[in-house]
Amino acid sequence: MPSIKRTKFKLSPEQLLEMFYWLKLIRAFDERLSILVKQGKVRSGVYTGIGQEAIIVGTGFGLRKDDYICPLHRDLGSFLMKGVEPGVMMSQMFAKTTGLSKGRDSALHSGVSDLGIFGNTSMLGANLPVAAGLALTYKMEHTDNVVVAYFGEGASNVGDFHEALNFAGVQRLPIIFVCENNQYAYSVPIEKSMAIDDVADRAESYGFDGVAINGNDVLAVYQSTQGALARARSGEGPTLIECKTYRWHGHSEHDKAFYRTNEELAMWKSRDPIPTFTTYLKGLHVLSDQQEQDIVERVAKVIDEAVEFAMSAPDPKPEDAVTDLYA
Amino acid sequence: MSKDLSYLEAIREALAEEMRRDPKVFILGEDVGAYGGAFGVTQGLHEEFGDMRVVDTPISESAIVGISIGASLRGYRPVAEMQFADFISCAFDQIVNQAATLRYRYGGRASVPIVIRAPSGGNVSGGLYHSQNPEAWFVHRPGLKVVAPSTAYDAKGLLKAAIRDDNPVVYFEHKFLYRRAKGPVPEGDDIVPIGVAATRREGGDVTLLTYGAMVTPSLEAADRLAKEGVEVEVIDLRTLMPFDKAAIFASLEKTSRVLIVHEDVKTLGIGAELSAVIMEERFDRLDAPVMRLTYPDTHPPFSHILEQANLPNPDTITGALRRVASY
Ligand SMILES: Cc1ncc(C[n+]2csc(CCOP(=O)(O)OP(=O)(O)O)c2C)c(N)n1
Numbered sequence: 001m002p003s004i005k006r007t008k009f010k011l012s013p014e015q016l017l018e019m020f021y022w023l024k025l026i027r028a029f030d031e032r033l034s035i036l037v038k039q040g041k042v043r044s045g046v047y048t049g050i051g052q053e054a055i056i057v058g059t060g061f062g063l064r065k066d067d068y069i070c071p072l073h074r075d076l077g078s079f080l081m082k083g084v085e086p087g088v089m090m091s092q093m094f095a096k097t098t099g100l101s102k103g104r105d106s107a108l109h110s111g112v113s114d115l116g117i118f119g120n121t122s123m124l125g126a127n128l129p130v131a132a133g134l135a136l137t138y139k140m141e142h143t144d145n146v147v148v149a150y151f152g153e154g155a156s157n158v159g160d161f162h163e164a165l166n167f168a169g170v171q172r173l174p175i176i177f178v179c180e181n182n183q184y185a186y187s188v189p190i191e192k193s194m195a196i197d198d199v200a201d202r203a204e205s206y207g208f209d210g211v212a213i214n215g216n217d218v219l220a221v222y223q224s225t226q227g228a229l230a231r232a233r234s235g236e237g238p239t240l241i242e243c244k245t246y247r248w249h250g251h252s253e254h255d256k257a258f259y260r261t262n263e264e265l266a267m268w269k270s271r272d273p274i275p276t277f278t279t280y281l282k283g284l285h286v287l288s289d290q291q292e293q294d295i296v297e298r299v300a301k302v303i304d305e306a307v308e309f310a311m312s313a314p315d316p317k318p319e320d321a322v323t324d325l326y327a
Numbered sequence: 328m329s330k331d332l333s334y335l336e337a338i339r340e341a342l343a344e345e346m347r348r349d350p351k352v353f354i355l356g357e358d359v360g361a362y363g364g365a366f367g368v369t370q371g372l373h374e375e376f377g378d379m380r381v382v383d384t385p386i387s388e389s390a391i392v393g394i395s396i397g398a399s400l401r402g403y404r405p406v407a408e409m410q411f412a413d414f415i416s417c418a419f420d421q422i423v424n425q426a427a428t429l430r431y432r433y434g435g436r437a438s439v440p441i442v443i444r445a446p447s448g449g450n451v452s453g454g455l456y457h458s459q460n461p462e463a464w465f466v467h468r469p470g471l472k473v474v475a476p477s478t479a480y481d482a483k484g485l486l487k488a489a490i491r492d493d494n495p496v497v498y499f500e501h502k503f504l505y506r507r508a509k510g511p512v513p514e515g516d517d518i519v520p521i522g523v524a525a526t527r528r529e530g531g532d533v534t535l536l537t538y539g540a541m542v543t544p545s546l547e548a549a550d551r552l553a554k555e556g557v558e559v560e561v562i563d564l565r566t567l568m569p570f571d572k573a574a575i576f577a578s579l580e581k582t583s584r585v586l587i588v589h590e591d592v593k594t595l596g597i598g599a600e601l602s603a604v605i606m607e608e609r610f611d612r613l614d615a616p617v618m619r620l621t622y623p624d625t626h627p628p629f630s631h632i633l634e635q636a637n638l639p640n641p642d643t644i645t646g647a648l649r650r651v652a653s654y
Contacts, residue, residue, distance in 0.1 A: 043452045043631065044452070044454070044629060045453075045454075045457070095629050095630035095631070095632075095633075101629075103628060103629065103630035103632070103633055104454075104455065104626070104628045104629065104630070104633065105454040105455045105456075105628065105629045106454055106629045107454070109454065109455060109456070121455070121456055122411075122413065122414075122455075122456030122457065123413075123414065123416070123417060123456065124386050125386075154385070154386045155386060157385035157386050157387050158386055158387060158388075158417070159387070159389055159390075159417075185357075185385070185386055186357065186358045186362070186365070187358045187360075187361070187362035188357070188358060188362075188383055188385070192383055193383075193384075193385040193386070194385065259361065259362055315630070315632050316628075316630050316632055316633050317632075318632055318633065318635075318636035319636070320633060321623065321625055321628055321633040321634075321636045321637050322623050322624070322625045322637075325624070325625060325626075
C-alpha cells in the first residue's frame with residue numbers, strides 16, 4: 001500500500017475528522033440498506049458502494065455548493081455530502097413521498113438542481129454527456145465552477161463515455177471524470193471487457209491527462225482531485241482520475257458474486273479504506289479513541305433517524321402515477 | 328414427449344437446442360457467459376458451448392447489435408441479449424437504421440437473421456428503467472419482426488422460429504412470466520410460427536386482444552364475465568409484427584365487439600394500430616367502438632402503490648369488458 005500522507009493540499013484536523021465522519025456515515029448507510037433489503041423492508045434494487053467510500057469522500061470533500069456532481073449508481077454518499085438529508089435518501093429507497101422522486105423511482109435516479117446534483121437514469125455512461133453539457137455552461141459563463149462526473153470502468157465501454165470525453169477535450173471543459181474502477185462490471189472482470197490495464201489511458205486520446213491512483217486512500221484521492229479541480233477552475237480543462245478499488249458486496253444485494261474468489265475479496269478487505277485512515281489519524285493524534293466512539297454513535301443515530309423518518313413518511317397516492325410528466 | 332418447464336427454462340431450452348442444431352447460432356450479451364445472464368436464462372450454455380458461442384461483451388448495447396448484424400452478414404445467426412429491454416434504447420440506431428433497412432437498401436440481396444432478446448415488462452418493482460414495454464417502437468419500423476410470448480410453450484417455439492427467421496426479430500420476454508408461467512413444453516422441434524395468434528379462450532360475445540403478461544389477467548376477467556352470461560374470446564397475439572389479422576377478423580365475425588388490453592402505454596401503442604385496422608377494414612362488422620385498456624401514458628414507477636395503479640388487472644379488465652359488452 002502506498003503511504004497515505006501526500007500533503008500538497010493541506011487539511012486541518014477538523015477537516016480530517018469531518019472526512020472520517022463521512023467515511024463512517026456512508027459505510028453505515030449502505031450497510032443498513034443491505035440489512036433492510038434482507039429484511040424485505042426495502043424492495044428496491046440496492047447497489048452498495050461498500051469498500052469504495054474513499055473515492056466519494058476524497059473527491060466530494062471541499063467541493064463547492066455551486067459545483068455540480070454527476071454520481072453513479074453506487075454513490076449514495078455523494079448525495080449526502082452535497083447536502084441531501086439522510087432521511088430524504090432513505091425515503092427514496094422506501095418509495096415514500098419524502099424521497100427525491102416521490103416514489104416514482106428508487107436508487108439514485110433523481111437529482112437536486114439546487115444542490116448541484118444530477119440524477120442519472122439506469123443507463124450506464126448516460127450521465128457523462130450531460131455532465132459535459134453542465135460544464136459547457138460554466139465555460140460559457142466564465143465561472144470557475146467545476147463538474148465532477150463519476151462512472152464505473154464498465155461504463156467506460158459505452159459510446160456515451162467516449163462522446164462525452166471527446167467533447168470535453170475539444171472544448172477544454174471544467175470537468176473531472178472520476179472512474180471508480182472496482183474491477184468488475186456485474187460479473188465481468190476488467191480484463192474481459194477491455195484490452196488495456198488502466199482506464200486512465202483513455203483520456204490521452206481525448207487530449208487531456210488521466211491518472212490511475214489508489215482509490216482506497218482517501219487522501220490520495222483528495223490530493224489528485226484538488227489538483228484537477230485547480231486546473232479545471234483556471235481553465236486548463238478536464239482530467240480523468242481512475243481510482244482503483246473493489247466492491248465488497250455483489251453487484252446488487254441479490255447477487256451472490258460467485259464469479260470472484262474469497263481470497264480476492266479478503267485481500268481487498270485488508271485494504272479497507274476506513275481502518276487505514278483511522279490508524280493514520282490516530283498516529284497524528286487527530287483522532288482519539290473517545291472521538292472515534294463519539295462519531296460511531298453519532299453515525300448510528302443519524303441512520304436510525306433516517307430509517308425512522310422514511311418508514312413513517314407518507315406513501316404516494318395512486319393518482320400521482322400520472323403527474324409530473326410535463327412542465 | 329413433453330415436460331413442464333418455466334417460461335425462462337423454455338427460452339434456455341430453445342437456445343440450447345438451436346445451438347446444437349446449427350453451429351452458426353451463437354449468443355452474445357452482458358454477463359451471459361459463465362454467470363448465465365442477469366436472470367439466469369443462459370445458465371449452463373457457456374459450459375456446453377464455450378467462449379466463442381456464448382460471448383460475454385462489454386457494456387455496449389449498440390455494439391452488441393452492430394456485431395450481431397456483422398456476423399449475420401457472414402451467415403451466422405446471432406442471438407443478442409439486452410440485459411433489460413429498457414437498455415434496448417442504447418442500441419436503437421443499430422436496430423432501426425442498420426438492421427431494419429439493410430435488406431431494402433441492398434436491393435433484396437441480403438438479410439439480417441438476428442434475434443434481439445429483450446426482457447421487458449413491469450409488476451416486478453423495477454422502476455423506470457427495469458420495467459419498460461418498448462415493443463411499439465419496433466413495430467413502427469418496417470423490416471423488423473416483433474414477438475412477445477405469454478406461455479412457456481410459445482417462449483420456446485417462438486424463439487426457435489425467430490432464430491430460423493431470415494429477418495431481424497425483436498423477442499420480448501416478459502420478466503414477470505419468467506418463473507411464474509409454467510407449462511408443458513414439447514421436447515425437440517415444435518415451432519410456433521411468427522405471425523400466428525392463439526385463441527386462449529373461445530367466446531361469441533366480445534373479442535379480447537392481448538399479449539404477454541396481460542393474457543392471464545384477461546383470462547381471469549373473461550371467466551368473471553362468463554358468470555354474467557357474457558362469453559369473451561381471448562386472443563393472444565403472440566406476434567405483434569406482423570400481427571395475425573385473419574385471426575382477429577375471424578373472431579370479430581362472431582363477436583362484433585373488441586377490447587384491446589396491453590401493458591404498454593396507450594398513445595400509439597399496439598392497440599392504436601389494431602383498432603385502426605379494424606375500423607378501416609371491418610367497420611361494418613362492429614356493434615361497439617373498439618376499446619382499449621392499457622397502461623396510462625406515464626412511466627413505470629417504482630412504488631408498489633403507483634405501479635399497481637397503472638397496471639391493468641382482472642378488476643379493471645372486467646370493467647372494460649362490461650363497457651364493451653353493454654355498449
Ligand atoms: C446501458 C446499460 N447496460 C446495462 C446495464 C445493466 N448494468 C447495471 S450496472 C452494470 C455493471 C456496471 O459496471 P461498472 O460501470 O463498472 O460499475 P459498477 O457497477 O462496477 O460500479 C450493468 C451491466 C445498465 N445499467 N446500463
